[in-house]
Amino acid sequence: MIVPVLALLALAFVAPGRKPPDVRRAVLFWSIGILAFLALRSVVPDEFLFGGSESVRRNRFQVRHLLSRKDWEKDPILILEGSSVIQYGVDGIALEKELSRLGCPATVLQFCAVGANHFERLHFLESFFASLTKSQQEKLKSARVILLSEVFDAYDENPLYLLERVADNERGIICLTPRNAWDGWRAWSVYAAEQTKLGRPAPRPVAEILIRHVLFNRFGLGAFSSMRWPDSRRKLPAFFAMEGSKPKFNYEEACAGYLTNPHGKGFSLPLPFPQWNVSFESMRRRLGSWVDEVGFFAFPTLEPHRLAYQVAFAQARPGSTKMAGPASPDEMSRLLDPAFWYDGTHVTGAGAKVADEWLAGEITKKWPCDTPPSHE
Amino acid sequence: MIFTTLAFLVFLLVLLPAYWALRDDRWRQWLLLAGNLFFYGWWDWRFTGLLLAVIVISWVSGLAVGRSGPGSRRGLVWMYGACTALLLVLGYFKYANFFLGSLQAAVERFGGEVSWTTLNIILPAGISFYIFQAISYIVSVYRAKVGSEPNIVRLGVYLSFFPHLVAGPIIHAGYFLPQLESKRRFDALLFFEGARKIVIGFLYKAVFADNLAPLVDSVFRAPAAQSNLSVFGGCLAFYGQIYFDFAGYSLMAIGVSNLFGYLLPDNFNHPYRAASVIDFWHRWHISLSTWLRDYVYIPLGGNRGSRLFQYRNVVVTMFLGGLWHGASWNFVLWGLIHAAALCVNHEWRAWREQRWTECPPAVAFCGRLGGIVLTQAIVFLCLIPFRATSFADTWAIICSLGSLIAGNPGTAVAFPWLLAALPLLADTWLVGQSRWRERFALRSNVALYAVLLLALLVGFLFMHVGSVPFIYFQF
Secondary structure, eight states, rough: OOOHHOOOOOHHTOOOSOOOOHHHHHHHHHHHHHHHHHHHHHSSSSHHHHTSSSSHHHHHHHHHHHHSSTTTTSSSSEEEEEOHHHHHHHHHHHHHHHHTTTOOEEEEEEEEEEOHHHHHHHHHHHHHHHHHHHHHHHHHHOEEEEEEEEHHHHHHHHHTHHHHHHHTTHHHHHHOOHHHHHHHHHHHHHHHHHHTTOOOOOOOOOOHHHHHHHHHHTTTTTTTTSOOOOTTTOOOOOOOOOOOOOTOOOHOOOOOHHHSSOOOOOOOOOOHHHHHHHHHHHHHHGGGGOOOOOEEEEOOOHHHHHHHHHHHHHHSSSSOOEEEOOHHHHHHHHHHHHBEEEEEBOOOOOHHHHHHHHHHHHHHSSSTTTTOOOOO | OOOOOOOHHHHHHHHHHHHHOOOOOHHHHHHHHHHHHHHHHHOOOOGGHHHHHHHHHHHHHHHHHHHTTTTOOOHHHHHHHHHHHHHHHIIIIIIIIHHHHHHHHHHHHHTTTOOOOOOOOOOOOHHHHOOOOOOOOHHHHTTTTOOOOOHHHHHHHHHHHHHHHOOOOOOOOHHHHHHHHOOOOOEEEEEEEHHHHHHHHHIIIIIIHHHHHHHHHHHHHGGGGGGHHOOOOOHHHHOOOOOHHHHHHHHHHHHHHHHOOOOOOOSSSGGGGGGGGHHHHHHHSSSHHHIIIIIIIIIHTTTTSEEEEEEEEHHHHHHHHHHHOOOSSHHHHHHHHHHHHHHHHHHHHHHHHHHSOOOHHHHHHHHOOOOOOHHHHHHHHHHHHHOOOOOOHHHHHHHHHHHHHHHHHOOOOOOHHHHHHHHHIIIIIIIIOHEEEEEEEEHHHHHHHHHHHHHHHHHHSSSSSSSOOOGGOOO
């Protein structure tokens, strides 16, 4: 708080000199000053600049969790990236215990947040890696790291899905680094072209939001708005247990909808989406060598169109990849309980327990624990 | 378009060099008018028609009043006609639903039933400000304080000048029109003074006011659910927020005008240093209080006549001042409490002047200190109905504060007291000391450039992210 007050006092107690000030000289001075600021900004890590933000606190939790495990590099490291479905549906610590119980001990790290699109999650992942020390990074590279990406139609179809909702808030500013914004823009352009090809209304342009946020990001807008010195102890767990159900959600109706089409038939779009391919390629390129294998997972859902997408994606996914889910009707039968669903997509805390057991089983089936790291 | 947005920065960076690149003032005024309409249309282009209509009404009636002769009977008819038309526009957009709703509530309270519903009306941004300026122009022509303006572009620039278009300051025609008539020359001192004011205004608004806004919102959303100490904190935060928000906007408006070579009058003069309610109204929203004085209070008779007559005029003026802020009885209550305080203040002043012609410095100092505390307590309390959404909330907050004074703070909660108090203290007692500024100011061009840049960058780092609209936009 004291810094802006001092800035105010400095402004109040400064006046032009004896000669009148010169606008050209001032513009030159300001340009150099801004360039110097931008140069300084580029070497200051987000961890310091946005120390109190949700994104950094989420990352901090994952770093602490990883480092709290003894000899963590010896067991596989499972990274789950996803949206609110995963934030409310996967309890990483419970999943670790379940994997251990199944004889496949692993460290589970989660990079997920409500409304986080693929590019925000990618920023999470990069920031996580950057916040490790050199030796920890080396250890991570030597471990078997499997990244599981959530399969969810809305985020896969629109690479910048819900961007407008996070726009102008801290999360939107932090994740839109110039590189992320550029990759996001490329994928979004493909999406916009696809929409036109399919005869759908053109999506709202995002260029202005992206440019604005890149500027905000570079100038560290709002970095210290909490008026507190960044506290490195503040962390935020990835998992939140939901309770009750969403207003207006009718479980009986949703369940009946699921039971009429439990195999998810009737999806005829070209998959995977071309725009998703662009996002996926960006992720593979940018994560580099520290991830051994990229796979997918589809979280149980009651919504037929989401299930249909999961089923279609499972058939059309890139050839060399593996995928956990979608849940079969038999597996889903354990989850058909009104107490387990917050709405047709998100589970409650009680539902998460059952879903995590299913997910652990799927993971051990698809990624047996005796496979050595590939370092592709 | 809000001053603290990127869109405005781009707009300014395009308009300003283009403006100074033009040599002829006529072209500059055309450019400004186009810029003003673009600025206003950015919010909702449909209302640029309304703004143009106000300009045309003012121009035609100004010419008619001028031709009829200032002070003439025909001129009076034209003046009343134009002012009525403008007030009807204002009344329709701003007060129609308020009066319909109030009437409906009153009828239903007495067991009656009404068949109408409230209208679906969007309140155009800044309508109160530009309509008041239009009235100021027409009345000034009638009173022969300014000549009627034959050039509609010039009048349009005055009425729609973008820096003060949507939230003031309200400028008197006699102050601004002569500036449009004289040649604008680039003045580096004025330019840098403008830049300094913009950065101070930016800190006020984006750092101090906007960071207080969430605290205020959380307390005023459900005051009954808060501890007494939190309620006090929320009120203190609003006391700071409203000042920094509005004074910040006014400073930015004045600063932007300075960049274009125009002067606007000060709208705030450290009102939280005021030692009496009369003094407060000479320091707070000066352009509105001056407007109300010139166009309501004095025409009503002002202080000519008995004291009771003067107090009636004060009450009517402040009632209208409250209503000007918004179509809500809370604002009316705010205005009436200020009116009562002003009457008591006048009465006290008359009594004191009769009895104490001279008093020792120590007594004067204590009197001044007591005056500041009492005045600020009144202002502080008056802001409760100003911000609360209903009378019930206002009452709940006052009860909470009463309990706090009685020694019951309630459950202790963490509250950023420093954020709520430090900027206010620094601004009121350090920045507000003009003698200190004169004496201790660092006079150096390089220091000026550096401070402007550093303060702006500090503002970026500490500003609240997310859009918080200016409070006075709604008025």
